[in-house]
Amino acid sequence: MSDPFYQLQWQLLVDPQLTARQVQIWIATLACRVPDIAGNKWLKLKYHIQQIQQHNKKGILSFGGAFSNHLVALAAAGKHFGFATVGIVRSHQADLHNPTLQRCTELGMQLKFVSPEQYRNRQHAEFVAELCTLYPDYLMVPEGGSSPLALPGLAEPPILQTPSGSASLISCATASGGTLAGLSAAHPTTAVLGISVVKDASLPDRIRQLVPVDAPQNWQLRQEQSQKPYGKFTPQTLQFCLDLTQQQIYTEPVYSGKALQSLVLWAQQGDFAPGSHIAFFHTGGLQGLAGLYYRGLINQQQYQQLQPQVNAADPAE
Numbered sequence: 001m002s003d004p005f006y007q008l009q010w011q012l013l014v015d016p017q018l019t020a021r022q023v024q025i026w027i028a029t030l031a032c033r034v035p036d037i038a039g040n041k042w043l044k045l046k047y048h049i050q051q052i053q054q055h056n057k058k059g060i061l062s063f064g065g066a067f068s069n070h071l072v073a074l075a076a077a078g079k080h081f082g083f084a085t086v087g088i089v090r091s092h093q094a095d096l097h098n099p100t101l102q103r104c105t106e107l108g109m110q111l112k113f114v115s116p117e118q119y120r121n122r123q124h125a126e127f128v129a130e131l132c133t134l135y136p137d138y139l140m141v142p143e144g145g146s147s148p149l150a151l152p153g154l155a156e157p158p159i160l161q162t163p164s165g166s167a168s169l170i171s172c173a174t175a176s177g178g179t180l181a182g183l184s185a186a187h188p189t190t191a192v193l194g195i196s197v198v199k200d201a202s203l204p205d206r207i208r209q210l211v212p213v214d215a216p217q218n219w220q221l222r223q224e225q226s227q228k229p230y231g232k233f234t235p236q237t238l239q240f241c242l243d244l245t246q247q248q249i250y251t252e253p254v255y256s257g258k259a260l261q262s263l264v265l266w267a268q269q270g271d272f273a274p275g276s277h278i279a280f281f282h283t284g285g286l287q288g289l290a291g292l293y294y295r296g297l298i299n300q301q302q303y304q305q306l307q308p309q310v311n312a313a314d315p316a317e
Ligand SMILES: Cc1ncc(COP(=O)(O)O)c(C=O)c1O
Pocket: 039, 040, 069, 070, 144, 146, 173, 174, 175, 176, 177, 178, 179, 180, 255, 256, 283, 284, 285, 286
């Protein structure tokens, strides 16, 4: 199904070692009419939104960390399509100067802060019942938007059709698993490689629960190579992202940049057969750069270089 809400754009990653290995990595980016919902966000949210519209629900409640791309995307979708949004945020303190939470608030999202411990127990019946009482008539969507309703949206972009032929492998950054599950279910005869940017032993099981039981096991999960915990990155990963901007490829070092760096290293060391065409799905998340700058994890010059726009505004201004 074509969806005028976004456009699929392709870029070939140029690297002499990949050329020598006869491996192509094509980056598939979804430019969305509402930029805050770019990447995998719109695809995962689309059928949740359809569900609340069909059932006349007031809005969507979901969960995320203090710098969550998913919460910003949900807030932006609520503003654009006219439904209410609630974000349950894993944070001791309500820091509304944090650019992500500031953006969520500007977009009309109601935020509720819970301790990391309460957040860990977010699926406990007692907490769910409390949220249902506080926010009746909301569809509750898990962290990252990874519910079975996330899957059909991921089947829609023609991600297999790279400009130089059919992809032999699809790959993406993986955290809560919905994107990998959706791509795998949508392309049952193609290998799909999720590159985990989190250290979470329960992730394979959670993906198995999302993928339809009768679907072929065409997916594989591999830990990103830097071995850094979620949200942290090495100077090499940041440099990789900065270097990519010379090819007009814009990533951030927590999700897509970190995953793509692993993919390139594995390709350079010969893990993929000559002739491989890899479609790497860029899952968005560039809003997170402002949060990295806010926390001093990247400097102003790096922040500006990593933005697609030439003269990105300083979020502190
Ligand atoms: C930018 C970005 N990339 C990748 C992912 C991982 O996707 P998933 O949670 O569906 O595994 C996320 C989280 O949703 C994200 O925000």
